[in-house]
Structure formats: structure tokens, C-alpha cells
Amino acid sequence: MYAALLLLGVLWSSLALSGELRLYPPNPERGSSVSVEYRPDSLRFAPGEYLWLYVYEFTEHQAYPTLREIPLEYQRTTGVHVGAFRLDTATVFALCKVGTGHLFDTHHGQLWEILVHERGKPLRAALIRAATSRFGLIHDGGWRRMPDLETAERLLQQVVREYPNDFAAHIWLVAVQGRLGMLDPQRQQQRLRELLQQPYPQESEADVRAALWALGALREHKRLTMLEEQVLTRFPHWELAREILLVRLNRAAIAQEYIATAERFLRLYSSGTPGYDEAYVALVRALLQYDRPDSVAALFRRFPTVPVEAYAELANYWLERRQPEKAAPWVQHMRATYEHQRLARLHRRPKHLSTAEWERSTRILSGLVLATEARLLRQNRRVEEAIERFQQARSAYQDDAPTELFEQLVEALRVVGQNKNAFAVCTEAILQSKDSDTLWAQFRELFLQVVRADSLELQQEMLRLHERAAELRRQRLWWQERLEWQLPETLANYPLISPAGDTLTLAQLRGKVVLLDLWASWCRPCMQSFPLLQKLWELYRERPDVAIVALNVWERTEERRKALADFRLNNPQYSFPLYADEHDGIPPRLGVTGIPTQFFLDRHGVIQFRRIGYRSEKDFLEMQDRLEVLLQHR
Structure with a gap:
């Protein structure tokens, strides 16, 4: 990967270039077929490079989109990539970008958008989605776009003019006008209270979501909690219900509240539900933070569909305390669960994640399993087997290998006298910026033993590695983390x-x-x-x-x-x-x-x-x- 980054480095340019994407028809109706033409900019993608169109389709009510990855065919004579797809009948709005899975053209951070039309006019839900997508509150989603509150305000003004009874549109318009300073805080609060006094469809997830935001902005915590409980009781299948519990989990001030909220999530939802594994693992970590491994074991019995990561947490808890005999059964459960879920996992990709993102999470999970097994082998003094398993973990993790894995592998290699290999692992960790005081100490010792007993040359090599690691970090930054927000x-x-x-x-x-x-x-x-x-x-x-x-x-x-x-x-x-x-x-x-x-x-x-x-x-x-x-x- 690093060689590829160096090769791409010659193409660096500070111009925020974007390709040209054309969609036909430009204003599709529900369930329409859409044809795509994309002419890439020459500095981002090589001619003929395999590209995909990433289409994030939004329904009227759901917060998270469904991602579709559309392969594009390269036409050598024109230099254009073409493709086609059909919108889902429930889709009202979509955001698009083009890329390889790792490198993307995001249209200067704006993404290309599709507003679904009906009889020549954009759907009301499409306008609201287009507006809220510009709020800039999404930090990590692949559909993140440059905030644009002025355009959001204009779109919402259009909605309330054409649909004066749309409750959610009125709420979001007041929200945007407050953020833009068009309404002072007192006037914004007055307007929100007026809106909340009006009846609104409480069976509409979009309207209830807006009402919850308004109550939060007014700091009416009692009414907010009552409405949240109504959602959790009547509409647990809503995405909003899961979001409520996950937000409560993040905001829990005391351990008892945190644990109770996580357990409630597990009671309401089954394995495979978005957020289930995260809530389960968070609960296990909370219990272990308070040194309650017996409570974790009891949790596994009460909720027997245990994520692999949860077993790994308990196993590593005992390995940190140098008690391999207590870790061993949980390592066995971890491996058995991993093998059982591995094939099923291929079909459990969350709807909003790309194939590349899901493959990365799968690799990281495999690396965690292998690294945990390696730690157990090392503590049981089966060092050669531990080294092999550590190496397998490093291969699985690829660029995501944690610093601790390198430290443990170096230590095991030195135990069996493989100092040259240990030195190579130290060097790799430093170049990947996975260094630590422990690894630098190991590097210094190994350099003097393996390379040359020359302190001056050691200092020069350390300086060279620092510079080289910085160069590689900066190349990764440029190609992987740019926003290109104009x-x-x-x-x-x-x-x-x-x-x-x-x-x-x-x-x-x-x-x-x-x-x-x-x-x-x-x-x-x-x-x-x-x-x-x-x-x-x-x-x-x-x-x-x-x-x-x-x-x-x-x-x-x-x-x-x-x-x-x-x-x-x-x-x-x-x-x-x-x-x-x-x-x-x-x-x-x-x-x-x-x-x-x-x-x-x-x-x-x-x-x-x-x-x-x-x-x-x-x-x-x-x-x-x-x-x-x-x-x-x-």
C-alpha cells in the first residue's frame, strides 16, 4: 500500500478537482431507471480504472440510507464511465459519489443529489431530505456532505409555502433559521412552542423526530422523555427508537443508568438489529470497567446470542491479569462463535455501509480473534504457536493493526531469539506510525545487536525513520481524509x-x-x-x-x-x-x-x-x- 501511495504522490495537486456526473433523467420519478455517465478528473483516477457509483437512497422516514454500489463500465473511445440502476419505489431522495471503494470523487464535498419527482415536481419528502442533508451534523457517514444552511433554509421555505401543514418542515425551518441567526433565541423558542401546541401525526416517524428535537431545544426534558417512552413502547421497530436508546447510552451519567439502558436495548432487539452488537459490547466493557466479570458471564447466559467482540473483551480482561486459565474458555467460545457467524456475516452488511467498509470491519474482527488467541498461547508458553498466530493477526488487520499487537509480537520473537525478525517488525510498526515508547526502546536495543553497535548511526536511522513515517502519514492523509469543502x-x-x-x-x-x-x-x-x-x-x-x-x-x-x-x-x-x-x-x-x-x-x-x-x-x-x-x- 505504501508503494502505491508513493506512486500517487507524483500526482498531487492542491486544486479541488471533481469529475462530471450526469444522471438521466435528471428528475426521476419513484422506481425509475436512471442512466449514469461519469467523466473523471485525470488527477484522481487513472484512465480505465474500475469505478463504482455509490448511491445512498433515503426513504421518507428512515434516518439511515440504503447504499447501492453500481459498477460503471469504461468506454475507451470517449473516456466516459457508464452505468444504470433503478430507484427503489420507497426512495424519495438520494446522494451519490463515485470511487474505487477507498478513493472517492465527492463533487467538492457536496455529493450529487437526486430529488424524486412526481408530475414534474419534487416530492415534499425529497425537499425535506435535501434540506436536512445540508445541516452538516453527520460526521462519519459515507454520505456526509458540506454544510449549506442557506440552501437548506431556501428548500424548507419552499416546502412550508407549498405544504403549510407540514409539521416537520416548520420545525426544521425554525431550527435552521436559529442557527443562521435569522431568529434570536427568544423568538426561536416562542416559535417552537407555538408549533408544538398544534396537533401533528404521532404515527409519523419524521414528525416525531422533529418534535423530539424541538423539545430538546426547549429543554423540556419531562415532555421529551415522555415522547421518547411513547416511541419505545408503541414503535420499537422505528430507527428512531434505537437511536433514542443509543443516545441515552452515550449520555448516561452513572454506571447503573448505562447498564440499565444497554440491557433494555438487548431486551427490545435481537441479534442482527443495527446497534445490537455495539450495545452488547458497550455493556460488557462497562461491567468489566467495574471489575464485574461474573456479571458479564451472567449476561452471556441471559442473552445467549453473544457477539464475538464481547467474548474477546472478557477473554482479554483475564489475559491482562495474567490468568490464562480463566481466559481459555472464553477464547474457545469466541472462536466457535466466530466460525459459526463467519459465513452469515457476509450477508449481514449494514445497509448504509459499502462493501469495502464491511470487508474492513470483517478483517478487524478476524484480527481481534487471532490476536486474542495469540495472547493466550503466549501466556501458556507456547511461544512458537503464539508467533504464528500473531503474524496471522497482523496479516488480517493490515493497516489497522494496533500498537499492542506489534509490541506483543516483538516480545515473543525476542524470546525465541528471532532478533532480526523482531527488528523488522519494530521498523514496520514505526513506519506505520504505530510506534510507542516500548517499541522505540526495543528498536534501539535490536539495532545495536542486529545492525551495528554504533550509537551515532542509530540516531541517524531513528531520524530517518521519523521522517519516513511522517511522509507516509501525510500521503495517507491526502488520499484518504480530504474533505474538499469549498x-x-x-x-x-x-x-x-x-x-x-x-x-x-x-x-x-x-x-x-x-x-x-x-x-x-x-x-x-x-x-x-x-x-x-x-x-x-x-x-x-x-x-x-x-x-x-x-x-x-x-x-x-x-x-x-x-x-x-x-x-x-x-x-x-x-x-x-x-x-x-x-x-x-x-x-x-x-x-x-x-x-x-x-x-x-x-x-x-x-x-x-x-x-x-x-x-x-x-x-x-x-x-x-x-x-x-x-x-x-x-
């Missing part, structure tokens, strides 16, 4: 205010690589990340082609400039540029739901990368990698 001019010219009252816009920074860091003084993770931002500022402050902007948002005061001045006065250790978003217009327009959030813009003002949250001091390398990869592109 800012609308209204956003590019949005005013950012300095403590002195000076105005800056992102448009003024075109020609520079930009790191835009969204923060607030009350945000603890933001404050934890600031020493790294200062370090980055000191590294790049002399470069005229780099701009680092710390943008204050959601500050709990109306005197934003004074808050910035006070922050600068009380924190003299930070010298990077501070600006304020006085009207908090940037976060909703970029789909920001939490801070710190960072955006990395190339020289053309295109958002290429986004980072959310703060984890550790290793975040510095992630920020530097993103700046460096953009600096390499003209």
Missing part, C-alpha cells in the same frame, strides 16, 4: 474580529495554508490543547504562507472583544492570533457541534481536513501533519 463566498467573507477591533476574513487568507481553531475559555479540552497550538505557532510564525487563527465561539458573554483582551492579559504564554466570532455564525455553517474543532484550509481557501476534540500531546503531530501536507501542494 466555502461559499458568504462564509469566506464572514468577519472575524480581533481584540483591537480589526476585521479578518478567510478570503483575505487565500494564498496561505490556514489552521482555524474554534475554542471558548470555558472549554477545558480547548485549554488543554492550547500549549500545542502555541508550540505550532512558534514553529510556523515566521512563514508567510501559514496562518494560525484561534477563533473564539460560544463564549458566555456578549462582550467578546473584552473577553479576548482579558484572556490575552491573563494568559501571556499564548501569543498566537486571537479572533472572535461575535455572532457565532461560523460553527453552524461548518456543522460544528462541539469544541475544540479545527479546520485546515489549503491555499485556495478549500477546507481539506477537520479535527475534533483533544486527546493527548500526540495531537501536535496530527496538526503538524495536516499543515505540512497542505504546504506541499500548490
Whole structure:
């Protein structure tokens, strides 16, 4: 894979190119056949490369789409890829992208869209779907697109004009107008209360979803909970019902609430239901976090359809405590369940995941099973067998192998005197950026033993590996994580205010690589990340082609400039540029739901990368990698 990335590196360009996709008919009706023509851009895909059209089809009510992968046939004489498919009769809206399974053309982050028509007009549900898809609240789905609240607002205005009784459309219109600042918080809350006083179809999943959002925005927690319980009791088959429990699981403040919610999910749903395995494994982890392995065993008896990952969690719990005899039966259950489910798993792909995404998750599961068996073999002193199993796990994981696997494999190889192989594994881990203090210590020892007892040459080799690993990380970033979000001019010219009252816009920074860091003084993770931002500022402050902007948002005061001045006065250790978003217009327009959030813009003002949250001091390398990869592109 790394050789392929190096080969692709010669094609790098900072231009956000997009191919041309044409759909016939452009305004299909329900269940229509659709013909496709795609002319790729030459810098993204090689001529004649096998490509697929990824069509995410949405029904009126379901939150998650159904993905269809349509193979495209290459026509050598025209250089165009062609294909065809038929929309499902329940589909009202679809989003499309083109790609190989690993590399995609997302039309500058917008994706191509299909609005299903009837008698020459887009369906009402199609307009609502087109609007909500632009909210920017989807972070991880393959159908994620660039937020565009202005267009969403126009679409919803069209719906409420043509269908004045559409409850959900009115709710989402108020939501968007609030995020755009068209309604102040008081007026938005008043409007939501007026809407909730009106009767709405409580058998409609789309309308109930909108009502729940409105109650949450009003912080009417009692009514919100009552409506959620009504959904869970009357409509457990709705996707919304599963979402309610999964959200409660994520928000549970105490262990008892977390465990009770997870168990409720398992009682309501069966294996194969989306979210079942995740809820089961989350419950097992929660119990083990409180050292309750007996409760986990009891859980397995009460809910006997146990995911493979759940058995692996309990087995590794005992292996961490060096008790292989207690781990052994759970390893056996894990392997037996894995073999039993392996063939069935091929037909259980979640409807919204691509074949490549599902194959990756399958590989990771296989790697987990093999790595857990290897750990048991190692603790039972069957080292040669453990090494073989560790190697099989590494092969299964491919690029997703965890650092711990490399550490355990190196240790086992050294036990049997295979120092050259151990050195090779250390080197591979470092190049994959799966390094750790343990692996670097092993590398130093092995280099002096296997290569040459020369400390100066060791230091040179370590420096070379650092540089090479950074190069490979940055190549993966460019080809696998780019967003290619082109800012609308209204956003590019949005005013950012300095403590002195000076105005800056992102448009003024075109020609520079930009790191835009969204923060607030009350945000603890933001404050934890600031020493790294200062370090980055000191590294790049002399470069005229780099701009680092710390943008204050959601500050709990109306005197934003004074808050910035006070922050600068009380924190003299930070010298990077501070600006304020006085009207908090940037976060909703970029789909920001939490801070710190960072955006990395190339020289053309295109958002290429986004980072959310703060984890550790290793975040510095992630920020530097993103700046460096953009600096390499003209």
C-alpha cells in the first residue's frame, strides 16, 4: 500500500478537482431507471480504472440510507464511465459519489443529489431530505456532505409555502433559521412552542423526530422523555427508537443508568438489529470497567446470542491479569462463535455501509480473534504457536493493526531469539506510525545487536525513520481524509474580529495554508490543547504562507472583544492570533457541534481536513501533519 501511495504522490495537486456526473433523467420519478455517465478528473483516477457509483437512497422516514454500489463500465473511445440502476419505489431522495471503494470523487464535498419527482415536481419528502442533508451534523457517514444552511433554509421555505401543514418542515425551518441567526433565541423558542401546541401525526416517524428535537431545544426534558417512552413502547421497530436508546447510552451519567439502558436495548432487539452488537459490547466493557466479570458471564447466559467482540473483551480482561486459565474458555467460545457467524456475516452488511467498509470491519474482527488467541498461547508458553498466530493477526488487520499487537509480537520473537525478525517488525510498526515508547526502546536495543553497535548511526536511522513515517502519514492523509469543502463566498467573507477591533476574513487568507481553531475559555479540552497550538505557532510564525487563527465561539458573554483582551492579559504564554466570532455564525455553517474543532484550509481557501476534540500531546503531530501536507501542494 505504501508503494502505491508513493506512486500517487507524483500526482498531487492542491486544486479541488471533481469529475462530471450526469444522471438521466435528471428528475426521476419513484422506481425509475436512471442512466449514469461519469467523466473523471485525470488527477484522481487513472484512465480505465474500475469505478463504482455509490448511491445512498433515503426513504421518507428512515434516518439511515440504503447504499447501492453500481459498477460503471469504461468506454475507451470517449473516456466516459457508464452505468444504470433503478430507484427503489420507497426512495424519495438520494446522494451519490463515485470511487474505487477507498478513493472517492465527492463533487467538492457536496455529493450529487437526486430529488424524486412526481408530475414534474419534487416530492415534499425529497425537499425535506435535501434540506436536512445540508445541516452538516453527520460526521462519519459515507454520505456526509458540506454544510449549506442557506440552501437548506431556501428548500424548507419552499416546502412550508407549498405544504403549510407540514409539521416537520416548520420545525426544521425554525431550527435552521436559529442557527443562521435569522431568529434570536427568544423568538426561536416562542416559535417552537407555538408549533408544538398544534396537533401533528404521532404515527409519523419524521414528525416525531422533529418534535423530539424541538423539545430538546426547549429543554423540556419531562415532555421529551415522555415522547421518547411513547416511541419505545408503541414503535420499537422505528430507527428512531434505537437511536433514542443509543443516545441515552452515550449520555448516561452513572454506571447503573448505562447498564440499565444497554440491557433494555438487548431486551427490545435481537441479534442482527443495527446497534445490537455495539450495545452488547458497550455493556460488557462497562461491567468489566467495574471489575464485574461474573456479571458479564451472567449476561452471556441471559442473552445467549453473544457477539464475538464481547467474548474477546472478557477473554482479554483475564489475559491482562495474567490468568490464562480463566481466559481459555472464553477464547474457545469466541472462536466457535466466530466460525459459526463467519459465513452469515457476509450477508449481514449494514445497509448504509459499502462493501469495502464491511470487508474492513470483517478483517478487524478476524484480527481481534487471532490476536486474542495469540495472547493466550503466549501466556501458556507456547511461544512458537503464539508467533504464528500473531503474524496471522497482523496479516488480517493490515493497516489497522494496533500498537499492542506489534509490541506483543516483538516480545515473543525476542524470546525465541528471532532478533532480526523482531527488528523488522519494530521498523514496520514505526513506519506505520504505530510506534510507542516500548517499541522505540526495543528498536534501539535490536539495532545495536542486529545492525551495528554504533550509537551515532542509530540516531541517524531513528531520524530517518521519523521522517519516513511522517511522509507516509501525510500521503495517507491526502488520499484518504480530504474533505474538499469549498466555502461559499458568504462564509469566506464572514468577519472575524480581533481584540483591537480589526476585521479578518478567510478570503483575505487565500494564498496561505490556514489552521482555524474554534475554542471558548470555558472549554477545558480547548485549554488543554492550547500549549500545542502555541508550540505550532512558534514553529510556523515566521512563514508567510501559514496562518494560525484561534477563533473564539460560544463564549458566555456578549462582550467578546473584552473577553479576548482579558484572556490575552491573563494568559501571556499564548501569543498566537486571537479572533472572535461575535455572532457565532461560523460553527453552524461548518456543522460544528462541539469544541475544540479545527479546520485546515489549503491555499485556495478549500477546507481539506477537520479535527475534533483533544486527546493527548500526540495531537501536535496530527496538526503538524495536516499543515505540512497542505504546504506541499500548490
